[in-house]
Amino acid sequence: MTPSRTAVSPVRIAVIQFDPQVGLEKCGSNLERSLTLARRAISAGANLIVLPELSNTGYTFLTRAEAFAHAETLADSRSVKAWQDLASEHGIYLAAGFAERDGMKLYDSAVLLGPDGRLGHYRKAxxxxxxxLWFTPGDLGFPVFETPIGRIGLLICWDIWFPEVPRxxxxxxxxxxxxLNNxxxxxxxLFDAAGRCMASYLTMTAAHVNNVHIAAANRIGQERGGRFLGCSLIAGTHGWPIGEVASAEDECVxxxxxxxxxxxxxxxWNSLNDLQRDRRTDLYDATLGYRLHAPMPR
Structure with a gap:
């Protein structure tokens, strides 16, 4: 396939839900499974792919030493390189979570990769x-990355419970x-009658009240006595899922x-209401006092 580096509209988003397992001996198979599922998505026409949080390592570390042993530096990460090679080969964009080591600090991190290299990097706030007990809170703020297919932001799991982040x-x-979630x-x-979990509704609400698309990839399975909720989804600017919400049990794209x-x-929304115009920036700052990155015009 010849990579395309031009803007693409519409974008075909793919959210990947699978079961990475913790353990140094399993990191290689976790990575290979993520690549296999990403290739399946590419074959189906996807050009923006989202993988879960810590998708190469699994989640449930027992000690900081174990977390440290699983982590990779951003510059030398085998996983980031493999995901980057895939993005470059196929001309797609990919967001993936990994355990990042920076000196003696560990971060629960995500990267955004494109056809021409790494576009962005986020550390879970x-x-x-x-x-x-294992990770340092993120220190990179909440950057938004300009790409040919649109402007892309990243958040990780527990971040969605804090409405400031999507806002x-x-x-x-x-x-x-x-x-990117676990x-x-x-x-x-845990679930309502429709089989959706609270995180599904938080995702839909954040998309609705901010008029932004949200592509949420969660993992499934069990690990060291813990279980994961699945329920991955892609929410439109209206908040409702575009297509189905994934089950709690099944690997899927x-x-x-x-x-x-x-x-x-x-x-x-109507002749009198607009979410951006209606914000009371006379009472609160337009970016809630956030100063790390300048807003782009909408």
Whole structure:
């Protein structure tokens, strides 16, 4: 296949839900499975692919030393190189989660890769449960990356519970947020009658109130006594899922065909209301006091 480096509209988004397992002996097979599923998505026409959080290592570390042993530096990561080679070979964009080592610090990180190299890098800002024992909270803020297919933001798992995160990404001009997750089982009730978990609704709500697409990839399976929720989805600017919400159990690839830049004209709901115009920036700052990255025009 000859890579395309021109803008593509609509974009075919693919969200990959699978079961990476922790253990140094399993990292290679985790990576290979992610590449196999990504190639399946490419064969189906996908040009923006989202993998889960920590998709090369699994999630449930027992000690910081174990987490450190699984981690890779951004510059020398075998996994990032393999994902980058795939993106370059096929002319696609790919977001993937990995455990990042930077000196003695560890980060729960994500990379955004494109045909011409690494476009962006994000470190999880809000850490869940024992992640606080292994990882350092992210220090890169909430950047949005300009690409030929649209503006792309990244968040990781627990971040979606903090409405500031998708709001800041949208306020900076993101057309889509790639949400990389390891949503875990918590005390019940976990699912409603439609089989959706609370994280599904948080994703839909964030897409709706920010008029932004969100592609949420979660993992499935069990690991060291813990379980994962599945329920991956792609939400449109209206908040509703585009296509199905994945089950809690099955490996799958979800697809949606979207003109990402349509997010910029989506906020007008009627002749009197517009989400961007209606914000009371006389009472609060347009970017909630965030100063790390300048907003792009919408």
């Amino acid at each position: 809000h850490l869940w449960d024992q992640e606080k 800041l990404l949208a306020a900076q001009g993101a057309d889509i947020i790639c949400s 949503w875990v089982w918590t005390p019940p009730p 979800l697809y949606a065909d979207v003109d990402l830049t349509a997010a910029r004209s989506a906020p007008i």
